[in-house]
Amino acid sequence: MLLRLRVSLPDRPGGLGQVAKALGALGADILQVTVLEREAGRAVDDFTVTWPGLADATEARERMSAVPGVRVEGVWATRDAPGSAPDYDLLMHVAAEPARGYATLVDALPALCGAEWSVAVADGAVRHASLAAPAEFDLPEPPPRAITMDAEELRLMLLPVVAAGLHVVVARAEGPVFHRAEVERAARIVDVVSRMAARVQTGSSPAENGLGARDEARR
Incomplete structure (x- = not known):
């Protein structure tokens, strides 16, 4: 399943890597990352990922919300294939x-x-x-x-x-x-x-x- 996750995370060295590591541990394959904003010590990024099996948006949100310092602002199915223009x-x-x-x-x-x-x-x-x-x-x-x-x-x-x-x-x-x-x-x-x-x-x-x-x- 192709999903987009909008995540707010601490804007510090290693913050993005921490989220990427957590997604990888959950079996998600990151296809694209888009930075939407960086201010007040936090960043808001959109991750386009393929999610394993039949996991839905609710399960993806619950799993990612367990990562310390991460706020999941939205998870939804997407048709925007990474790499296209x-x-x-x-x-x-x-x-x-x-x-x-x-x-x-x-x-x-x-x-x-x-x-x-x-x-x-x-x-x-x-x-x-x-x-x-x-x-x-x-x-x-x-x-x-x-x-x-x-x-x-x-x-x-x-x-x-x-x-x-x-x-x-x-x-x-x-x-x-x-x-x-x-x-x-x-x-x-x-x-x-x-x-x-x-x-x-x-x-x-x-x-x-x-x-x-x-x-x-x-x-």
């Missing part, structure tokens, strides 16, 4: 076909952000939707900047695209709230995609505007 792949697809920029963006964001689904909402309607996304989404008060929030059992990231009159929503059902490093990364990607998509001339057909058959049916 999904952000670069996304931008290459958008550069090749900028007219479908927002549809491509929404399809790619769940894997990029370790989330379940994503939608782009405008004027109260879902304009683009990834797999597993709801057909309708009641957007809270549209924020002027990228923010995170909780809604029922979902962790949400809201990313405004002012130039296009859109708000991109990314939803995570498992795991912790989106870290500010994740929000900043997603916001930069959205900004680049919006600049590429802005080159498309106005007044084009739905297909040229990035609306596929599924998107057009939602309108």
Whole structure:
């Protein structure tokens, strides 16, 4: 099972090695480590690991929480294969076909952000939707900047695209709230995609505007 563990640990020499040793002793194979923050004497890291057998997120959390000085902030299944470059792949697809920029963006964001689904909402309607996304989404008060929030059992990231009159929503059902490093990364990607998509001339057909058959049916 491919899991992501978000761990807060003492930011001192050997701290990362202690966590890696503990994971190895539990039979986990570390595939990738991403440092999200380092401040106030602690670090927050995301570990992408393969977990042996049928161990689930709850068991992984319980075992890692027993390591002295370690706080487990979240454990959830991930589809983000280490060694891949999904952000670069996304931008290459958008550069090749900028007219479908927002549809491509929404399809790619769940894997990029370790989330379940994503939608782009405008004027109260879902304009683009990834797999597993709801057909309708009641957007809270549209924020002027990228923010995170909780809604029922979902962790949400809201990313405004002012130039296009859109708000991109990314939803995570498992795991912790989106870290500010994740929000900043997603916001930069959205900004680049919006600049590429802005080159498309106005007044084009739905297909040229990035609306596929599924998107057009939602309108």
